Amino acid sequence: QAVVTQEPSLTVSPGGTVTLTCGSSTGAVTSGHYPYWFQQKPGQAPTTLIYDTTYKHSWTPARFSGSLLGGKAALTLSGAQPDDEAEYYCLLSYSGARPVFGGGTKLTVL
């Protein structure tokens, strides 16, 4: 099974910009991995922010965006707010195999 890697933790200043990345042990992440991004706050269920690399749900704040960057999937937060402090997970799909979550990035807004 592929291993999906994320930064264990990142810190961003209020109003600042941060990019979280999602890599794959099998090689470059492409749109064919249909990257998803989820936000999870302590004690709560995850919510889906981004699907299929760049697409947002109606509830996804405009300050979040998804992309491919340097062979990885990326989630960029522009104009961080205290409420964005959470754990963020990516999910990659693999042809002929099951989807795999990354280990998560704990984002601190400080």
Next chain:
Amino acid sequence: EVQLVESGGNLVQPGGSLRLSCAASGFTFSSHWMTWVRQAPGKGLEWVANIRPDGGERNYVDSLKGRFTISRDNARNSLYLQLNSLRAEDTAVYYCAGGGQLRYWGQGTLVTVSS
């Protein structure tokens, strides 16, 4: 209002079985793939299984080795996960998710495997 409500989680001894349920409302359940995801205490998310809208295709994480079975009843707008031969490492909150692009998530149900 869309709701996914899981139930069936409990304390069970190693080797035991449980059946988890997920009741869906507020969207066209029968049109969408549905997924189970689990999260061990203090750990990350793990994709467990998914099922096609008509139930004709089911996929599982390799590590389960046939111990879990996903199913659905579109007439009852319900998703199920049968857990057999439970081990301590199956202790987790189990979430159901779906509705297209995993847009909806339930609040989860806790399964604890312990003697």
